[in-house]
Amino acid sequence: MGNVIGIGAAPKRKEDQRFLTGRGNYVSDIKRPGMAAGVFVRSPHGHALLRGIDKSAALASPGAIAVLTGDDVADDGLGSLPCGWGITDAKGVPMKEPPFPMLAQDKVRFVGDMVAFVIAETPEQANAAADLLKIDYEVLPSVVGVLEAVRPDAPQLFDDVPNNICCDWELGDKAAVETAFKKAAHVARLSLVNNRLIGNPMEPRAAIAEYEPGTDRYTLWTTSQFPHVVRFLMGALVLNIPQHKLRVVAPDVGGGFGVKQFHYGEEAVITWAAKRVRRPVKWVASRSEGYVSDRHGRDHVTEAELALDETGKFLAFRVNTLANMGGYLSTFGPNIPTNLYGPLLGGVYTTPAIYCNVKVVFTNTVPVDAYRGAGRPEATFVLERIVDVAASEMGIDRVEIRRRNMIPKEAYPYQTPVLVQYDSGDPMGCLDGALVAADVKNFGVRKAASARKGKFRGLGYSTYVEACGLAPSRFAGRLGARGGLYESATVRVHPTGQVTVMIGTHNHGQGHETTFAQIVSDKLGVAFENVDIVFGDTDRVQFGMGTYGSRSLVVGGAALSKATDKVIVKGKKIAAHLLEASEADIQFEAGKFSVAGTDRIKTFEEIAGAAYVPHNYPLEVLEPGLEEQAYYDPVNFTYPGGCHIAEVEVDPETGTVTLVNYTAVDDVGTVINPMIVEGQLHGGIVQGVGQALFENAVYDEGSGQLLSGSLMDYCMPRADHLPMMKVATHSTLCTHTPMGVKGCGEVGTIGSPAAVINAVVDALSHLGVTHVDMPATPNRIWRLLQNASLPVAAE
Amino acid sequence: MKPFAYHQPDQIPDAAKLLTSIEDSKLVAGGMTLIPTLKQRLASPAALVDLSKLGSLKGITDDEATITIGAMTPHAVVAASKLVQTKIPGLAALASMIGDPAVRSRGTIGGSVANNDPAADYPAGVLGLGATIVTSKREIAADKFFLGLFETALELGEIITAIRFPVPVKAGYAKFKAPASRYALVGVFVAQFADGVRVAVTGAGPGVFRVPPMEAALSGHFDPPAIAAIKIDTDGLTSDIHAEADYRAHLVTVMAKRAVEAALS
Numbered sequence A: 001m002g003n004v005i006g007i008g009a010a011p012k013r014k015e016d017q018r019f020l021t022g023r024g025n026y027v028s029d030i031k032r033p034g035m036a037a038g039v040f041v042r043s044p045h046g047h048a049l050l051r052g053i054d055k056s057a058a059l060a061s062p063g064a065i066a067v068l069t070g071d072d073v074a075d076d077g078l079g080s081l082p083c084g085w086g087i088t089d090a091k092g093v094p095m096k097e098p099p100f101p102m103l104a105q106d107k108v109r110f111v112g113d114m115v116a117f118v119i120a121e122t123p124e125q126a127n128a129a130a131d132l133l134k135i136d137y138e139v140l141p142s143v144v145g146v147l148e149a150v151r152p153d154a155p156q157l158f159d160d161v162p163n164n165i166c167c168d169w170e171l172g173d174k175a176a177v178e179t180a181f182k183k184a185a186h187v188a189r190l191s192l193v194n195n196r197l198i199g200n201p202m203e204p205r206a207a208i209a210e211y212e213p214g215t216d217r218y219t220l221w222t223t224s225q226f227p228h229v230v231r232f233l234m235g236a237l238v239l240n241i242p243q244h245k246l247r248v249v250a251p252d253v254g255g256g257f258g259v260k261q262f263h264y265g266e267e268a269v270i271t272w273a274a275k276r277v278r279r280p281v282k283w284v285a286s287r288s289e290g291y292v293s294d295r296h297g298r299d300h301v302t303e304a305e306l307a308l309d310e311t312g313k314f315l316a317f318r319v320n321t322l323a324n325m326g327g328y329l330s331t332f333g334p335n336i337p338t339n340l341y342g343p344l345l346g347g348v349y350t351t352p353a354i355y356c357n358v359k360v361v362f363t364n365t366v367p368v369d370a371y372r373g374a375g376r377p378e379a380t381f382v383l384e385r386i387v388d389v390a391a392s393e394m395g396i397d398r399v400e401i402r403r404r405n406m407i408p409k410e411a412y413p414y415q416t417p418v419l420v421q422y423d424s425g426d427p428m429g430c431l432d433g434a435l436v437a438a439d440v441k442n443f444g445v446r447k448a449a450s451a452r453k454g455k456f457r458g459l460g461y462s463t464y465v466e467a468c469g470l471a472p473s474r475f476a477g478r479l480g481a482r483g484g485l486y487e488s489a490t491v492r493v494h495p496t497g498q499v500t501v502m503i504g505t506h507n508h509g510q511g512h513e514t515t516f517a518q519i520v521s522d523k524l525g526v527a528f529e530n531v532d533i534v535f536g537d538t539d540r541v542q543f544g545m546g547t548y549g550s551r552s553l554v555v556g557g558a559a560l561s562k563a564t565d566k567v568i569v570k571g572k573k574i575a576a577h578l579l580e581a582s583e584a585d586i587q588f589e590a591g592k593f594s595v596a597g598t599d600r601i602k603t604f605e606e607i608a609g610a611a612y613v614p615h616n617y618p619l620e621v622l623e624p625g626l627e628e629q630a631y632y633d634p635v636n637f638t639y640p641g642g643c644h645i646a647e648v649e650v651d652p653e654t655g656t657v658t659l660v661n662y663t664a665v666d667d668v669g670t671v672i673n674p675m676i677v678e679g680q681l682h683g684g685i686v687q688g689v690g691q692a693l694f695e696n697a698v699y700d701e702g703s704g705q706l707l708s709g710s711l712m713d714y715c716m717p718r719a720d721h722l723p724m725m726k727v728a729t730h731s732t733l734c735t736h737t738p739m740g741v742k743g744c745g746e747v748g749t750i751g752s753p754a755a756v757i758n759a760v761v762d763a764l765s766h767l768g769v770t771h772v773d774m775p776a777t778p779n780r781i782w783r784l785l786q787n788a789s790l791p792v793a794a795e
Numbered sequence B: 001m002k003p004f005a006y007h008q009p010d011q012i013p014d015a016a017k018l019l020t021s022i023e024d025s026k027l028v029a030g031g032m033t034l035i036p037t038l039k040q041r042l043a044s045p046a047a048l049v050d051l052s053k054l055g056s057l058k059g060i061t062d063d064e065a066t067i068t069i070g071a072m073t074p075h076a077v078v079a080a081s082k083l084v085q086t087k088i089p090g091l092a093a094l095a096s097m098i099g100d101p102a103v104r105s106r107g108t109i110g111g112s113v114a115n116n117d118p119a120a121d122y123p124a125g126v127l128g129l130g131a132t133i134v135t136s137k138r139e140i141a142a143d144k145f146f147l148g149l150f151e152t153a154l155e156l157g158e159i160i161t162a163i164r165f166p167v168p169v170k171a172g173y174a175k176f177k178a179p180a181s182r183y184a185l186v187g188v189f190v191a192q193f194a195d196g197v198r199v200a201v202t203g204a205g206p207g208v209f210r211v212p213p214m215e216a217a218l219s220g221h222f223d224p225p226a227i228a229a230i231k232i233d234t235d236g237l238t239s240d241i242h243a244e245a246d247y248r249a250h251l252v253t254v255m256a257k258r259a260v261e262a263a264l265s
């Protein structure tokens, strides 16, 4: 018998047994009898009218089975890809929501927009047939940047969306902010760009669909972070397939980062196609295809102003942002730069008045949606950058200005002026911890050593908070969510006492199979190895909203905790019967039910056995079996946060920025498995560093071509870009989640870009540099130094 | 990838014959450049003629004044070669900076030189050292071999069999890696011979080129300050999303100085 491995322990990850031995089961590993291959034909143009498609040569190609186009979609009366959020403008007018056909009809709106699906016996034959498809495009000018897209003379993507503005959204008290600005002793201003990113999960997207005529059932295997949501959106809203006739399976998935938390047109097309051709059909994206079809992230242009009094206290914060939506509204698209952005602009500070306006804009680019952090890194970047700008302009130390404005630990729960109420936190504690861990005291010595080598060294801070654990459904509903955001878990205790958990979140690298098993092992006192976690199959798991927004442990774990509690409650009833005691006298601890104050016990296994062999059992009042289910809808978001400190060295000769030290002290609430938390923080930080220094999705204005369309041109962070990181936790407990957890999946990505860029600006501040846009590439830094107001020379 | 015929000859003349007799056939060496283009269906040759069975194309030999590297010698072998490390350490260093370990163990010097990617490293070493490209038909001086963007003096059916490098007094290579691809955004190879200095630049323009003013200056004083003030013209240099032409021009001077430092160290 194995051991109980409980909360706070760091066992090796259960799932790594199969991952590290090459025995994972990914969509592209799956083969179905009689399977055909499909390829998507995508628009090579950013913007064009679709004049006609001639299928004849493609259909005559060897092995070709079918060619499906937008006309076929229209003929079959299928729906448009739905958007899961409907936001409204200041006057309550709903956002413009043009249709998003699963295969383009009449017009294409980005390079990669799907025009046809070609099915053949083999992938090679499907590609060959696709090459023969004759598509008549009338190319139109493209617009890719948000500033360009809102100009009056810009190309218009949709006839009924003037100036390409989907929604002119706002949050906060505009008048209060204006009044505060009038009284300000100082106003700091900052214009910045939040660069567009491509998620690049290790495993490209893929799908297989199969239709069984005998039962009229469909099965879709897909690389998804939320199979139940795909079942609902695709079945109920796009293909009109009854929910009980549709099974969606998301088996092992090789990373998501948000890219796989949307319902994609490919899923709908392939499911529809499988019935039409009466064959299982498989599609596996290439990396290049992913670049022009996986939803992108970020892409903001922002003007921010911070009003301060003479002591450096923040009086008001005003932010105007243009956010790129790409060519259509993706599943969460309009929610990200609005509801997940504006409410975070309070940060860890007591700023009394905040106003935020976001124009959500269509452009001829891949639809933009959530990418790890989703809205919150953008908010944190604006705020943490302008705090540094204000500090420097007012001659106040950057740590000091933060301290003067931070919400003290005692002030929690803290109501911000932008909807959210933080339940708990200790930003000052995180800051103090990080200052020590980063050895800020001796930074001057290190800076002097760099200067002797002709390098500029800089230090950057980011003291931040985020909102995660998405989401309280009622609150989200008020903000425009069209679905619920609870989670569900079933704890099935087998007659022998082992446990299978069915949970609605999806594990694609986060270590849920380990973390969740620890929770069950801890609470039920069963061996860690005797707990398995099942997810990712709508036929096996009752329901679920999936994994994103750092919600799996916070919301899913809470459902699991509740379901486990129900098992204990029922176990006590059974034990009371067997031990002939009153239920109130039964205690449960370390896997044993006992009568308080006696040595009479029943083990968890004995109780499980009795539940399934109910010979001596209170059948009159209790059902046999030991399986409990719980749904959990959070009462609030959780608010992890912390302090990140980056230290960089700049080579003024080449403009190269090297990240030399990185320290993070984060408050993630209760830590279930410190090793997994550390891994999440590392990964998150690296993605933030990637945004700050390397990653940039670049489109060509006019043609709409993606210039950074492969790993040869889109720079992902690599191991040799990074120092060994110091990460630690300084936790306060969440007051409203069952275990006090806050979530840790996104904190790293949210806190880090500002820390890195603040460090770069600090390194160059003696030259008069006040801002650096991301990514801080060598070319960009060199250019800044060329234009710097002060001569470049080693200090 | 589209279907193609595959041949693995064991004699150079057989390989040359296959190449000329099958229309639309292509040589494959390490495949590190060719296979990705096939996979992306950017090229679809009718046949591939694999050079891997041609033993005479592998290995490194030397005489007093030269080192000869067989066309099929992988980058990793050149990087680790004691002979190259001793006689032209700058060339071994260059080979060690190409791609990643997997690419270095498959990719070959012949493939790299034949391909003449504008951002590849070897062309800088070959031109900088004034090497000779030995083919199945003739010998071609480096100065006559590289003709610009992916263009070389190779004729149809001509196979590179080896590259012969004169041994310099000193040589060094400095590479500023393109952030994503890690090819040379700018790479500069500097070689000092008894009769003068050669400076070759890769990555900065559509093809590898020499910098006569730097060569003249370094022939006078072989040290970094000699060229610190020499700026190269931005005309004809590449501008792309990673680097604008004036930045590349600036890097040429910086990398040339660092190449001289490397040669002197």
Ligand SMILES: Cc1cc2nc3c(=O)[nH]c(=O)nc-3n(C[C@H](O)[C@H](O)[C@H](O)COP(=O)(O)OP(=O)(O)OC[C@H]3O[C@@H](n4cnc5c(N)ncnc54)[C@H](O)[C@@H]3O)c2cc1C
Pocket: B026, B027, B028, B029, B030, B031, B032, B033, B034, B035, B051, B071, B072, B097, B098, B099, B100, B103, B106, B107, B108, B109, B110, B111, B112, B114, B115, B117, B119, B120, B121, B122, B154, B158, B159, B160, B161, B181, B182, B183, B184
């Ligand atoms: C991820 C990655 C990173 C890379 N990074 C770098 C880098 O940093 N620097 C760099 O310089 N290169 C880099 N490369 C390219 C690498 O060095 C290639 O190996 C090289 O360019 C081609 O060599 P090969 O042996 O693979 O040639 P192949 O791909 O087999 O062939 C390339 C071309 O040369 C022709 N050819 C091959 N051999 C001969 C011959 N003997 N005679 C005539 N023609 C021939 C082929 O027909 C083909 O057209 C990288 C490649 C990859 C995949």
